[in-house]
Amino acid sequence: MIVRRLMAVVIAVSLIGGAVLIRRELERDDPSGPSAGDITMLVCAVELAAACGAVTELPVTIEEAGTTLDRLADADADSTSILWLTFDPFPAMADSLRTAARLPATTFQAEAIASSPIALVAPTSVISTIGETCGTEPTWQCVAGLDLRIGFARTPTSGTGLLGLVQAALGFDPAGSPAFDDAQFQVWLRNLVRSVAPSQLSSGTAIDTLQTRPSSMDVAVGTVAQLGNGRRSDFGVAYAEPMIRADVVLAAPSGAELPDEVARQLREGLVAGGWEEPDPSSSALDARTVLAIRALWEQLR
Amino acid sequence: MNRSGWSCGALVAGLLLAACGGLGGSDEASSDSIDGDDGDAGDCTVVDMAVSSEKITLLTELANDFNGSDDADTDTGCVFVRPARKSSGAAAQLIVDGWPDPEINGDPPVIWSPAASGWGGIVNERLGRTVAPPGTPFMLTPLVIAMPQPMAEALGWPDAPIGFQDIVTLANDPEGWASVGHPEWGPFRLGKTNPNYSTSGLNFTIAEYYAATGKTSGLTTEDLTRPEAVAFASDVESAVVHYGDITMTFLNNWFATDVRGTSLTYASAVAVEEKSVIDYNLGNPDGELSPGETPRVPRVPLVAIYPSEGTLFSDNPFIILDTEWVTPEQQAAARVFEAYVQRPENQEKVLSYGFRPNNPAVQVGDPISAANGVDPTQPRAELEVPDPAVLVRILDAWAQQRKEARVLLVLDISGSMGDPTADGRTKLDLAKEAAISALGQFKATDDVGLWVFSDGLEGAPDPNYRAVVPVGPIGEQRRELERAIDEQFPTNGTPLFDVTSKSYQSMLDGYDPDRINAVVILTDGVNDDGDASDDDQQFESMIGQLRAGSEGAASRPVRVFTISYGDGADTVTLKAIAQATAAAHYDASNPATIQQVFTAVISNF
Numbered sequence: 001m002i003v004r005r006l007m008a009v010v011i012a013v014s015l016i017g018g019a020v021l022i023r024r025e026l027e028r029d030d031p032s033g034p035s036a037g038d039i040t041m042l043v044c045a046v047e048l049a050a051a052c053g054a055v056t057e058l059p060v061t062i063e064e065a066g067t068t069l070d071r072l073a074d075a076d077a078d079s080t081s082i083l084w085l086t087f088d089p090f091p092a093m094a095d096s097l098r099t100a101a102r103l104p105a106t107t108f109q110a111e112a113i114a115s116s117p118i119a120l121v122a123p124t125s126v127i128s129t130i131g132e133t134c135g136t137e138p139t140w141q142c143v144a145g146l147d148l149r150i151g152f153a154r155t156p157t158s159g160t161g162l163l164g165l166v167q168a169a170l171g172f173d174p175a176g177s178p179a180f181d182d183a184q185f186q187v188w189l190r191n192l193v194r195s196v197a198p199s200q201l202s203s204g205t206a207i208d209t210l211q212t213r214p215s216s217m218d219v220a221v222g223t224v225a226q227l228g229n230g231r232r233s234d235f236g237v238a239y240a241e242p243m244i245r246a247d248v249v250l251a252a253p254s255g256a257e258l259p260d261e262v263a264r265q266l267r268e269g270l271v272a273g274g275w276e277e278p279d280p281s282s283s284a285l286d287a288r289t290v291l292a293i294r295a296l297w298e299q300l301r
Numbered sequence: 302m303n304r305s306g307w308s309c310g311a312l313v314a315g316l317l318l319a320a321c322g323g324l325g326g327s328d329e330a331s332s333d334s335i336d337g338d339d340g341d342a343g344d345c346t347v348v349d350m351a352v353s354s355e356k357i358t359l360l361t362e363l364a365n366d367f368n369g370s371d372d373a374d375t376d377t378g379c380v381f382v383r384p385a386r387k388s389s390g391a392a393a394q395l396i397v398d399g400w401p402d403p404e405i406n407g408d409p410p411v412i413w414s415p416a417a418s419g420w421g422g423i424v425n426e427r428l429g430r431t432v433a434p435p436g437t438p439f440m441l442t443p444l445v446i447a448m449p450q451p452m453a454e455a456l457g458w459p460d461a462p463i464g465f466q467d468i469v470t471l472a473n474d475p476e477g478w479a480s481v482g483h484p485e486w487g488p489f490r491l492g493k494t495n496p497n498y499s500t501s502g503l504n505f506t507i508a509e510y511y512a513a514t515g516k517t518s519g520l521t522t523e524d525l526t527r528p529e530a531v532a533f534a535s536d537v538e539s540a541v542v543h544y545g546d547i548t549m550t551f552l553n554n555w556f557a558t559d560v561r562g563t564s565l566t567y568a569s570a571v572a573v574e575e576k577s578v579i580d581y582n583l584g585n586p587d588g589e590l591s592p593g594e595t596p597r598v599p600r601v602p603l604v605a606i607y608p609s610e611g612t613l614f615s616d617n618p619f620i621i622l623d624t625e626w627v628t629p630e631q632q633a634a635a636r637v638f639e640a641y642v643q644r645p646e647n648q649e650k651v652l653s654y655g656f657r658p659n660n661p662a663v664q665v666g667d668p669i670s671a672a673n674g675v676d677p678t679q680p681r682a683e684l685e686v687p688d689p690a691v692l693v694r695i696l697d698a699w700a701q702q703r704k705e706a707r708v709l710l711v712l713d714i715s716g717s718m719g720d721p722t723a724d725g726r727t728k729l730d731l732a733k734e735a736a737i738s739a740l741g742q743f744k745a746t747d748d749v750g751l752w753v754f755s756d757g758l759e760g761a762p763d764p765n766y767r768a769v770v771p772v773g774p775i776g777e778q779r780r781e782l783e784r785a786i787d788e789q790f791p792t793n794g795t796p797l798f799d800v801t802s803k804s805y806q807s808m809l810d811g812y813d814p815d816r817i818n819a820v821v822i823l824t825d826g827v828n829d830d831g832d833a834s835d836d837d838q839q840f841e842s843m844i845g846q847l848r849a850g851s852e853g854a855a856s857r858p859v860r861v862f863t864i865s866y867g868d869g870a871d872t873v874t875l876k877a878i879a880q881a882t883a884a885a886h887y888d889a890s891n892p893a894t895i896q897q898v899f900t901a902v903i904s905n906f
Binding site: 059197199200202203204207208211212213215216228 | 376418437438441443518611614616657658659660661662679680681682683685686
């Protein structure tokens with residue numbers, strides 16, 4: 001009796017498992033990926049929340065870009081009904097993660113609608129020190145050698161935090177891209193990311209934390225736009241090499257139409273919040289490189 | 302049974318008025334109560350909040366503005382926020398315990414706003430899972446060392462940097478303040494709250510270990526066991542006046558002694574949040590103005606010392622709990638209020654209460670100014686919040702390194718203690734259960750004794766009290782104390798003044814300078830020794846005796862902590878007794894709260 005019941009269970013599990021496998025194979029064979037349905041939600045990166053507040057056509061969800069990225073990389077994620085206001089190359093990173101997990105790619109169509117340079121923000125006295133020691137176009141090698149506490153936003157989740165770390169990593173060797181498995185590079189980057197613990201970030205972003213708690217760090221890495229309109233006169237900005245811009249993109253699933261009105265409202269909101277028009281000369285970051293640096297951060301913390 | 306009521310005569314009334322009223326600040330030390338909006342929540346989604354005590358007034362005001370406004374309306378319905386006061390450590394323990402007894406502890410919260418994010422990590426570490434995810438900070442205030450201005454100036458303030466190391470050096474100097482030319486101030490006395498309950502106490506304890514190791518970040522569990530760190534922490538703790546669950550106890554006592562010109566000999570320094578220094582100097586030491594209370598500028602102002610080694614911030618997070626009693630709808634509703642309080646106009650309110658805004662759009666300004674004893678350009682350095690596992694180990698280590706106590710429990714066994722409570726048991730039954738439970742909070746090397754009091758006690762050398770268990774190491778007599786407490790039963794009247802005086806004198810006679818010396822008196826009645834004619838004289842004599850022993854550079858402070866139990870207790874007198882010894886009064890007018898109150902009282906040791 002027990003044996004027959006067990007047999008029945010085994011057969012049932014096999015049938016269910018087979019059905020799942022067949023469905024996956026069918027989806028993988030479909031070159032167009034999942035079909036785009038109606039867009040039902042606007043998902044905004046935290047740094048862009050103010051601009052999303054003006055959108056009335058769609059329900060809005062505010063979350064860290066990295067949180068959305070991880071959600072979209074999940075097998076159960078519905079990536080076909082969201083409009084995503086985030087940073088380049090997060091949409092490509094989502095597709096890359098899904099492909100790596102043998103899931104159908106969403107194939108986001110991303111349009112750049114705003115931009116702001118990644119910068120070092122610090123009290124003017126610290127900016128002067130950086131200028132005197134490292135020049136007007138400081139390299140990350142020089143800045144990291146100044147014994148300053150440098151704060152990044154929570155790198156695995158924050159979009160601008162990750163882009164800031166990418167800039168630092170790419171600046172390790174001004175002559176070329178670093179080898180990520182190089183021990184010297186890893187020690188250098190580890191010291192950098194450990195100089196300010198993420199738990200010290202009381203205001204979410206490093207720049208906000210620095211402005212509300214100047215004792216928390218010496219330098220914050222983020223976008224110039226994050227300084228906002230309430231920028232304090234006793235804070236200054238330096239641009240480290242290589243110059244990287246945080247390009248804000250509005251990404252829609254393949255086949256879905258980008259709602260013009262929403263895009264217009266977002267552009268206006270971003271400009272009002274200190275973001276600039278997109279820079280056509282800005283060179284796009286490679287999604288795989290950014291993902292690799294994100295993974296490296298996890299390893300080094 | 303209380304045989305007769307005691308009426309406060311004119312002289313006594315005058316004394317009590319001076320002691321208890323109109324001085325700017327209540328000396329009430331009961332830290333946890335329900336303060337939520339009593340308005341009708343209707344069909345709205347209710348968001349209960351557990352809020353640390355220093356910001357309850359601010360959050361109650363914000364919640365009252367929010368409730369019923371357009372801001373509280375969402376696509377899915379309205380939101381109704383109910384803040385309730387709960388000290389950070391007490392709330393942390395309740396969350397770990399699954400928030401039992403809502404009728405005593407209040408409704409379980411959706412939003413928990415302790416004073417600092419570290420508490421969330423402690424809860425998650427103790428539970429082994431994340432029920433308190435990282436919360437969005439609401440406002441900021443740094444830990445400072447508050448000192449009376451003349452004392453700070455004697456150490457070189459404002460020109461010379463002062464650090465934890467300087468405080469420890471002075472605390473350990475046998476000459477005390479004489480070493481810097483001020484023998485009239487006596488020994489260095491430190492006020493520090495219990496780190497299991499209070500964020501200021503927790504942050505100061507963290508800072509002790511950083512100072513001991515010379516680190517400013519990366520504190521490890523190994524660091525805590527290094528002999529020099531253990532010795533350093535023990536040295537700091539040895540200078541402590543007493544502990545307690547809230548910093549307001551120290552500030553109220555400082556303020557009360559300021560009236561009499563003795564504040565410099567009550568405490569030399571107290572670890573508090575910057576906001577408390579502002580409140581004190583504005584004449585509102587506990588940050589809450591009671592009805593009819595008028596702020597009074599102190600004679601000796603406090604100044605905030607920002608330790609040169611660095612300090613820690615209280616970041617007041619809004620932690621939206623992820624636990625079985627919180628629904629997704631409540632979490633969504635909580636986020637609506639979370640966004641509301643971050644708005645610039647509400648962050649301006651934060652500033653008006655003396656906290657630093659978390660929204661960078663609102664810049665720090667008045668009242669955070671030198672005129673109020675604080676410096677908006679400070680601190681210049683910070684200490685890193687340790688990992689949760691290290692925080693838990695710090696609390697464990699503190700339990701061993703804290704200053705030892707010498708405590709006499711004095712329990713009322715008058716006839717009225719036999720009155721039944723709501724659950725059918727007598728008041729004495731509940732008090733005995735709470736007292737026995739509280740014994741577990743002492744460490745084995747603490748000295749604890751027990752007296753019971755009523756009049757006409759047969760077989761006792763003094764008919765007004767019985768010394769049931771002499772003061773001795775609780776590690777050796779815990780069972781005896783438990784048994785003795787359990788054996789008590791209601792008898793006659795309440796000779797409160799006589800027994801307060803005698804128990805105090807007994808502890809003063811055996812005073813141990815290396816321990817916190819204290820009496821804890823629990824009573825449900827008014828003084829009733831069968832002769833009301835000399836009550837005024839008795840009261841005056843008792844208060845004079847308590848003050849004489851507690852004031853001055855050479856004082857041998859024995860603190861008398863009092864508990865008003867039930868609704869018939871003479872709270873005014875009990876407050877006056879506590880204040881005369883710079884201790885604290887606790888309110889257990891609802892007998893069901895006695896367990897909670899006993900826990901708060903024992904947090905002083």
